[in-house]
Amino acid sequence: MVVVLGAIMSILDVTVVNVALKHLAQDFDAPLATIQWVATGYTLALATVIPVTGWASSRFGTKRLYMISIALFVAGSALAGMAWDDKSLIAFRVLQGLGGGMIMPAGMTILTQAAGPQRVGQVMSIVGIPMLLGPILGPILGGWLVDDVSWRWIFYINVPIGAVALVMAARILKKDAPRSGERLDVLGLLFLSPGLAALIYGLATGAEKQDFSRPNVLVATVAGALLVIAFVVHALRKGNTSPLIDLRLFRRRSVAAASGTMVLFACAFFGAMLVLPLYYQSVLGKSAFASGLLLAPQGLGAMLTMPVGGKLTDRIGAGKVVLVGLAVVVAGVAGFAAQIAPDPSFWGLGAALFVMGMGMGMTMMPTMSAAMATLQHDEVPRASTGLNIIQQVAGSVGTAFIAVLLATQLKDRGLGSGGGMSEGPPPGAPKPPPEVMAAIMQKMADAFQTTYWWSLVLLAFAFLPALMLPRKKQAAASSDTTADAPPVMMH
Known part of the structure; x- marks a missing residue:
């Protein structure tokens, strides 16, 4: 619960803030391009601080680092809620990102080291719930706060959650001994x-x-x-005995297979998450709040299968679970893509999203578990950092790929670059005749459908590395995987 509270804050924050960007631009009388840095600054701070998390976990202790990261995030949230102009808001969002970037890798390290190889699937499935629900619940929460309360509360809401997380972390998390001699790989x-x-x-x-x-x-x-x-060349250099991230861990079959599966799955998943709300808002004319509600079946499906997927991962091996999960995701994506139209059945789309969510619950965290279950106790912090970096970069690549693909599809159909597709006609412009609007909506729906089929193709490629994931139950104990073994045995 301590780790989930931290994860909920950091993941929800991204999607909640995205909903409020236009309101922030109006409130501060600033260009949307400037206000976009409220989101971009946070993401860049996240990317900057994640690499150092593995070293900091060893140097200062994971519990201490986790509490520091939550404190930074909460402080940034409180200050962002009190921001007086666009520049101060961007600066405080960077502070938030410096804390938020360390929450997930530090939390995953805590879970993995506490669980041991036999239970890593179950505990990883717990932290996976906010990872999948964040993009769905964010627009709902953000839309409600911005419309009915105040945009400042999208930041203030983190303060009580963070305070509870800090108190729980201090009381519940076990102390771990920091290694004062841990050297920072400055280069x-x-x-x-x-x-x-x-x-x-x-x-x-x-x-x-x-x-x-x-x-x-x-x-x-x-x-x-x-x-x-x-960095890759530097980290793999023979003389480098303490790299920032130990890339040699990725030579292990389970870690390499999990990383490959995660890259392809994250590219397709985050790309699809970009397309979904845009389709609901641009083609079907739904608000951000309504779009979030319509995406809820996906989260419900994930919540249903994620605990089951975690238990099965520990019992029969991640490989079998992930392959079934990928097959279910592909079926859900195909079912959704086939229904994309200007006037689809919302029940049909909801059913497809539910199936997609069920597959995600058996794919994302079991894949992560496959990598973490084979690691030694002292290897976990740097491996967790590496896997989080892979996920961040893969998500950015997938989002960029799908965004450009969608823009190309819209342009090919004579609908411009797609940059203003969700903004509607300019103020005062005459409304096109119904038959013209119907033709435009059909072309837009076709563009979204083609983009979604490409996302499906990318997702299907994830089967290749997934076939190499371990398909047997993780051994109860061994000198190189047991989480509770003393450090001397690790070496």
Whole structure:
């Protein structure tokens, strides 16, 4: 529960804030491009701080780091709620991101080390619930707070949750001994943190503008990719005995297979999550609040199967569970894509989303569990950090890919670049005749449908690495996997 509270705050915060961006632009009388940095600044701070989490967990102790990250996040939330202009809000969001970036990897480390290899599937499925529900509940909560309360409460709401999480963490989490001699890989940090920030900025900005040829987008993306490659070379160098992230762990079959599955699944999943609300709002004319409600069946499906998937992962092995989960996700995505139209059955779409959610509950966290279950106690912090980085980058790549693909499909159908597709006609513009509007809506629906089919293709490729995941129950104890073994045995 301590870890879930922290995860709920950090994950919900992203989608809740996205709903409020237009309101913030009006309130501060600032351009939307400037206010967009309220979201972008948080994401970049997240990407910058995640790489250092593994080292900080070992150096200061995971419990202490987790409490520091929650305290930073809560402080940033309280200050953001009191922001007096757009610049102060962006600065406080960066502070929020510095705390939020460490919450998930530190929380996963706590769970994995406490559970041991035989129960890692069950505990990982618990923290997976907010990961899947965040994109669904965020628009509902954000829409209600912005419309009926105040935009400031999208930040203030984190304060009581964070306070409870801090008290519970202090009382419940076991103390862990920090390793004072843990050396920080400064060169690796100088490569990876700015590299990830630049790469994610380039991908996010290119997707937002639907143009990756812009100089600022191109320079950021290429520079970020080169810095990440430089980090990989540095981390794998023979003389480097304490890299920021131990990439040698990814030579293990289970870790490599889980990472490959996660990359393809995250690309398709986050891309599909971008398409879903846009389809409801642009083609079907629903508000952000109504779109969030219509996405609820997906969360319900995930909540139903996630605990079952966790138990089955510990009992029969992650490989079998993930393959079934992927098959169910593919069936759900195909069912949804086949129904995309200007006037679909909401019951039919809801049923497809429910099936999709059931598959997600048996895919995402069992995949993560497959990687974590084979790790030694001291390897968990850096591996957790690495897996979180993979998920962040894969999500950014998937979102950018689907956004550009959708824009291309709209442009091919004579609907411009798609940049203003959800904004409606300009104020004062004459309303097109019904038959013209019907034709436009049909073209838009076709563009969304084609984009969704491509998302399905990307998802299907995840079966290839998933076939390499372990399909047997994790051994009860061994000198290299037991979470409770003393450090001397680990080496």
